[in-house]
Amino acid sequence: MVTDVKQAVRTTACASCGAQVPIFSRSSIQAVCPFCRSTLVRTDMTWESIGEMAVLADDLSPFHLGLRGKYQKKDFTIIGRLQQKFGEGVWNEWLLQLGNSRTCWLGEGSGSFYLTVPSTSSESLPEFSSLSLGQQVLLDGKYYTVSNIENASCIATEGEIPFVATPGEFADFIDLVGEGGSFASLDYSDDLPKLYTGKTISLDELEFESRNGTPLQKKVTEALRCSGCGNAVSLRNPASLLVACSSCGVANNVSASGKLVTAYSQTTAKLQLHIPLGSTGVLQGHSYEVIGVLRLSGGGDIWDEYLLYNPSEGVRWLVCSQGHWTFVRPATTPSLVTTKISYNSRIYKHFADYRTIVVSVLGEFYWQVKRGDIVDYSDYICPPYIISREKSKKEIVWSQGTYLEGAQVAAAFNVMEARRKGNGINQPSPAILGYITAFLLSMVVVILADMLVLPKNQTITFNHLEMNKNANASELVSEPFVLKASHSFFKVYANTNLQNQWVSLEYRLTNQETGETRVMNREVSYYSGYDSDGSWSEGSRGDSALLSNVTAGTYVLEVNGETDANVRPDVNVSIKAIHGESSSNFWLAFFVLALGPVAAGLNKYFFEKRRWDNSDHPWSDS
Ligand SMILES: [Zn+2]
């Protein structure tokens, strides 16, 4: 309670009890006497009492009147609160006084926090009835998307606020979200709509001053007991509005006074959970406790969503679908480009739209989730990332998730690793780059080995042999030639002009130094013609003969050729030899080594195909 009269701009005597009521802001119109709870309203000259203020709902808010802190290095004090009742819970607007004159609103609801200030728009503000969820609205030069449509009533106020709020009065409100966490709200409680703009903030950004040690602990008024079985229930998240008892399954609404009231009964005995409720684990550097689990069904699948909570980080989700895990955090509204969205400089492709239904509820939730609740999802992926849009009757919520390996989740929460089935929506596809790199490196080695290690082949060309009708045999003795290195083969090629003829060739390769002679005999023939089946041919005009392991040295090659005595036309045989190594296995190596990347590429292709065949855009359609 703000009782520090010295800080107040002025004080006014309560019209009801006469006590000095501090007024901190010059723009305040309504104040509630902290002593007798009279509602004081400022008239031209004085503050008049208009009767007793209604009682605030005990919503376990971490804030209270008089709480001080720093925001962007400026001191602030909470000087007022407007508490409103929405369909599914309580929403507080805390009035923060920054310095001596400025004020802003800290909105608190569903575990999220918003800082806003009254704003004007050069565009005329839209009529309430003209707005629908998801609609884009231009406000003060910026585009916002309608994220929430509410009809809310004022429960009560405390401290001072810059307008008159009447408990029990209903009004329409529109929440809008813009890019980069920007936030706007339209208030239709008066004839003319009022615009507030600001941004979503985290509790860390408001450096609250410690008062009595821990000012931000939730106020526990009494032990909570399950309305179904009477077992003690502890709420981890002060913003929780529903808790489903793990003993009897009864789902309890957390009433404004902090009592548990039966919302519905359900059987959760058969709910086999991979991570038990209450488990804690460290993910992405923060410790989270599993405080709730939703089992959902949709699109032919059933999956579990674990609600995680960390007092300073807020809520996160860990989704387990067919053994594939995704760690999910709230996201700001991304920019939508037809079937793609851009978010934090990544492009996500539309994957699927599907409808989900809540099958079972266990633990605590920051909204009054019911079995049978229907939410329409749109998933966009950029593996390992995913962005989901959840649209319920009243709200559009965006979230961003990251694929986690099963082993990582198992280690974090000390549980068994879940068995994976099929491909996860945002599961990264198999790596291929490593295979390609390995292939390219291996090929470089093969090419270098070819170039550097294997010596060049040596080619020797000899004279021709000629045979004609006068001489059906011919002999060729080469000039001595030097084979410079010892090689694995010496191969003699004969190229002839045979036509319906044969020639026999005898090769004699003599090493001039050792006198050793190696001999090969070959018969070459070629016949062709026409018959009733068309043209035919037999044999070949070319021939090759191989000697293996021929050492370096000076050699002479003799070739003796002989053909048919009635040779016609003349036979001409040209001779050449190649001394060298068996051709390297370059292409063999190429194909063998390419198997790795090709297999990896096919694997990746079929992985992506299986993934997308489960989407709204299957590859098999195109
Ligand atoms: Zn009073």
Ligand SMILES: [Zn+2]
């Ligand atoms: Zn119970």
